[in-house]
Amino acid sequence: MAALDQKSPNVLLQSLCCRITGKSEAEVAHQFQYAVRVIGSNYAPSIERDEFLVSEKIKKEMLKQRREADAALFSELHRKLQTQSVLKHRWSVLYLLLSLSEDPRKPAGRVGNYGALFAQALPRDAHSTPFYCTRPQSLALGYAERSAGLSASVGTSGISSLGVYTLNGPTATPQSLLASQAPQPAAAAAAAVGLPLGSRLAWALPVSCSPSSALATRLPLGPPAPASRAARPRPDGEVSEAALVRDILYVFQGIDGKFIKMSAQENCYKTDSKVVLCKSLRDTSSRLAELGWLHNKVRKYTDARSLDRAFGLVGQSFCASLHQELKEYYRLLSVLHSQLQVEDEQGVAVCPESGLTLRRLLVWMYDPKVRLKTLAALVDFCQGRKGGELASAVHSYGKTGDPQMRALVQHILSLVSHPILNFLYRWIYDGELEDTYHEFFVASDPNVKTDRLWHDKYSLRKSMIPSFITMDQARKVLLIGKSINFLHQVCHDTTPPGKITPASTSADTPKDAAELLSDLEGAFQEKIDAAYFDTSKYLLDVLNRNYLLLEHLQAMRRYLLLGQGDFIRHLMDLLKPELVRPATTLYQHNLTGILETAVRATNAQYDHAEILKRLDVRLLEVSPGDTGWDVFSLDYHVDGPIATVFTRECMGHYLRVFNFLWRAKRMEYTLTDIWKGQMCNAKLLKTMPELSGVLHQCHILASEMVHFIHQMQYYITFEVLECSWDELWNRVQQAQDLDHIIAAHDMFLDSVISRCLLDNNSRSLLNQLRAIFDQIIEFQSAQDSLYRSALEELALRLQFEERKQQREEEGQWGVTAEQEAEEKKRIQEFQDTIPKMRSQLRILTHFYQSIVQQFLVLLMTSTDESLRFLSFRLDFNEHYRAREPRLRASLGTNRGRRPSNI
DSSP states (O other), X not given: OHHHHHTSHHHHHHHHHHHHHTOOTTTTHHHHHHHHHHHTSEEOOSSOOOHHHHHHHHHHHXXXXXXXXXXXXXXXXXXXXXXXXXXXXXXXXXXXXXXXXXXXXXXXXXXXXXXXXXXXXXXXXXXXXXXXXSOOXXXXXXXXXXXXXXXXXXXXXXXXXXXXXXXXXXXXXXXXXXXXXXXXXXXXXXXXXXXXHHHHHHHTSOOOSOTTOTTOOOOXXXXXXXXXOSOOOOTTOOOOHHHHHHHHHHHTTXXXXXXXEEETTTTEEEEOTTSOOOHHHHHHHHHHHHHHHHXXXXXXXXXXXXXXXXXXXXXXXXXXXXXHHHHHHHHHHHHHHHHHHHHHHHOSSSSGGGOOOXXXXXXXXXXXXXXXXXXXXXXXXXXXXXXXXHHHHHHHTTOSSOHHHHHHHHHHHHHHHHHHHHHHHHHXXXXXXXXXXXXXXXXXXXXXXXXXXXXXXXXXXXXXXXXXXXXXXXXXXXXXXXXHHHHHHTSOOOOOHHHHSOOOOOOOSHHHHHHHXXXXXXXXXXXXXXXXXXXXXXXXXXXXXXXXXXXXXXXXXXXXXOOOHHHHHHHXXXXXXHHXXXXXXXXXXXXXXHHHHHHHHSGGGGSOXXXXXXXXXXXXXXXXXXXXXHHEEEEEOOOGGGGGTSOHHHXXXXXXXXXXXXXXXXXXXXXXXXXXXXXXXXXXXXXXXXXHHHHHHHHHHHHHHHHHHHHHHHXXXXXXXXXXXXXXXXXXXXXXXXXXXXXXXXXXXHHHHHHTTOSGGGHXXXXXXXXXXXXXXXXXXXXXXXXXXXXXXXXXXXXHHHHHHHHHHTTSOSOOHHHHHHHHHHHHHHHHHHHHHHHHHHHHHHHHHHHHHHHHHHHHTOSOXXXXXXXXXXXXXXXXXXXXXXXXXXXXXXXXXXXXXX
């Protein structure tokens, strides 16, 4: 044990003091006490911690001594040192070398700045909260600050810090201070190192000469004060400074003193006008009294908000941080009161230089005053705010170049943001949202049903997003928790959240929160990204593996967008006898049976059973005169998780696109029937030369219609559907979360609807296109009527010739004069109907061509480049241009202008 005691820090430190001073252990008690305080503190140099500035100062000193070669060598060595990682604290080493190079025999001179003097002579105590050494310039408070007249900077950290300095005296050094200390018990000094802050503050104050007092720890406080501090009666009745000091200490706590009271009218502390007081003391008292006003402002806010439960956890944390700062402020005041009590009990005649004066209080309270000003300004700025909005307000005050002010705000922010980070981690790792007072930036609507969970239940409160969290991070946080809840409630996935993404260490304490906030783009971003990617990937895997999301997407393309060609063609062939009937005579079960027959007869039978069972027939609302073609539609039932992607709005869009494509496909099917009729009847009607002109006219009009429909089908199939589908599929393959898939799908539908002329901007084009489709149906009816009449006439003529030939074979006259006259009359009547048919076809052709010309004019004036190119293909030989002057102007203008985006 003896050996251990000889190696203990206390024994070694006491031996060092004896070796330096050359005195015995009993005589170095006071020096040992000071040494313990120095070791338990951190010296704060008065210069910036800048390696470049220190190196430049060293080189300047060498150049002053005409050591240019040494300066160049030092610069080269310093450059090499910077490229290596041998030393982590190069600035400290360079500063030590610079300090050692200074001549210790050089007189220090007089120092006028207390801050520089403190930095050289005072140790800095470690403390949980940072401190200010400059006054914040942006604090809009009602209580105007007056110039202190003395520049001061304390050496310890915390609102309750006190400094030791010499007024207008030489700079003190640790060795001189060791030599000037009064005797002090070594045990008390050694124990002070482990004391809490409140006890350590007492060590920073002057002590009485009595070594037995618990608060009797004193350092030199400047030039000697008057011999007595007692409030001596003055001949003019003026109040003594000692009485003002006692009043000021009460005012610091927000309590009215005997001479200094709160003025409700002016909202400040004022010295009673009846009190006889010199101007300097009155001004100094007024400047010190501002601390009481600032204290009252902060205390009033904390008292009002601490009991308000609706203020929330973030608000309570803010109040707790203010309470912590006030607690440090109260520790300082308790030490000052204790010092004043010791002076009153023992008197200052023993040690006259230790008395508390207004000037000393003004210097000591400068930093606490700056901190209180910051807190009061923060209280003003945070009025009416809560939750994330409150955290943003605190964070905005940290955007300053003052390191001390920034450190204070960062400390308060670490306490304020602690509940927010707890909310965040609970949400991204467990999917739980316990936000009773609506402080978190993720909001939940309990009235939303499960089928709308992804779209409507959870949303962002943009006003509650803290300013230190970006919008992208907030969106990812929302998606993470929403994905976990979607998996549990909609997908019925029982996998624990901990297996989806491993939970990292949360911000269990404000210290953890402070460390996390200091690296928002590093550790915090990594946590968010890791949880986001893991959760989103797992959700997409579940949707693709268990619910066949991609297969359903392809089924929409094949069936509702007519991508399965063999199935659609066979379905039309089977449905034709039913769909030509009036819409009121259709029955859905008959059409469903035909649909199943078409599926079994084509490659659609090889699709997944889950897809085929969702395919169904739907009949639209019937209008007067509608046929089955007008009301028939395919339907695809969606439910469960895939209904999140294929919402009701999306299925409505699919229905509109299907009806448009189905009508265009019907036009193609109709023109095919027209062409087959023409080819089949061409040879039969060669014996009727009077029909050649009409038939030729039918062929020409049919060719125009076939060209138009083929170009439209090419545009719809390749330029619209295939291109849009390729973009959709690429985006789906690259999607990182479900929102990306939903957004890509919505963009696909919007693109298809817009380019298929189904949006509001293309309403005039769509009307013209529907009119063209109607003309094709009307042309089919006219041609069928023509062929029906012609074939009936042909049949009658053949019957007449057969009877004639049969009678000749029997040896009789072929026809009688009466029969021949009847036959010629009937033929003449038929020939008289041909001009009517020709005029009807001419009117139909003229009307069709005028609609096509108007459609082309609209295409040429469209802002969509693909629609303008479609007009070139539709009028490739300028057939319509020659007939329409407006079209000539449009074509000329557009062909002479090169598109800007080519």
